[in-house]
Amino acid sequence: xxANKATSVIPAGLSKALADKLYDKQRNAxxxxxxxxxxxxxxxDEQKIYALVAELATDYATSEKESARIGGLVALAATAxxxxxxxxxxxxxxxxxxxxxALSDGESKVRYxxx
Numbered sequence: 479x480x481a482n483k484a485t486s487v488i489p490a491g492l493s494k495a496l497a498d499k500l501y502d503k504q505r506n507a508x509x510x511x512x513x514x515x516x517x518x519x520x521x522x523d524e525q526k527i528y529a530l531v532a533e534l535a536t537d538y539a540t541s542e543k544e545s546a547r548i549g550g551l552v553a554l555a556a557t558a559x560x561x562x563x564x565x566x567x568x569x570x571x572x573x574x575x576x577x578x579x580a581l582s583d584g585e586s587k588v589r590y591x592x593x
Contacts, residue, residue, distance in 0.1 A: 487514075487530045496538055496549035504549040508556040515560035524568075531557060531572045539576035544585050551580055551591045 486493065488511070495507035511530070518526040534557065538550025554573050561569055580592035 487526060487533055496553055497541070497543060497546035498549070499545045501548075504545070504552055507549065508553045511553045512556040512560045515557050516563075519560070519564060527557075527561070527569065528572065531569055535572060535576040539580060544588060547580065547583065547585075547588050548591045551577060551588070 492507050492510055495503045498504055515527055534550050534553050538546050539554060541547050577592050580588050583589050
């Protein structure tokens with residue numbers, strides 16, 4: 479999914495699972511995304527979190543592929559859950575727009591996951 483895999487924060491295997499049509503694979507991938515965020519918080523690496531959120535928002539949540547949009551939305555939600563341990567406010571301007579945009583998606587399944 480990412481435009482440039484060399485600069486991707488999301489590992490290739492995780493990237494494939496996020497865009498998978500099977501929800502169980504997406505769910506497992508989002509749990510790993512949450513772990514990446516928590517590890518970045520432990521390492522005080524906010525830049526990695528910003529890069530992850532940007533990648534989820536641009537390469538997944540707004541993808542042409544329905545399953546990738548769903549995976550991106552679920553991963554953004556998992557990221558938000560991980561960020562509740564700190565002040566999430568700085569990250570919200572990057573996370574909310576793709577979620578709000580998904581509320582008017584042509585696919586009802588994507589709209590469901592945006593809620």
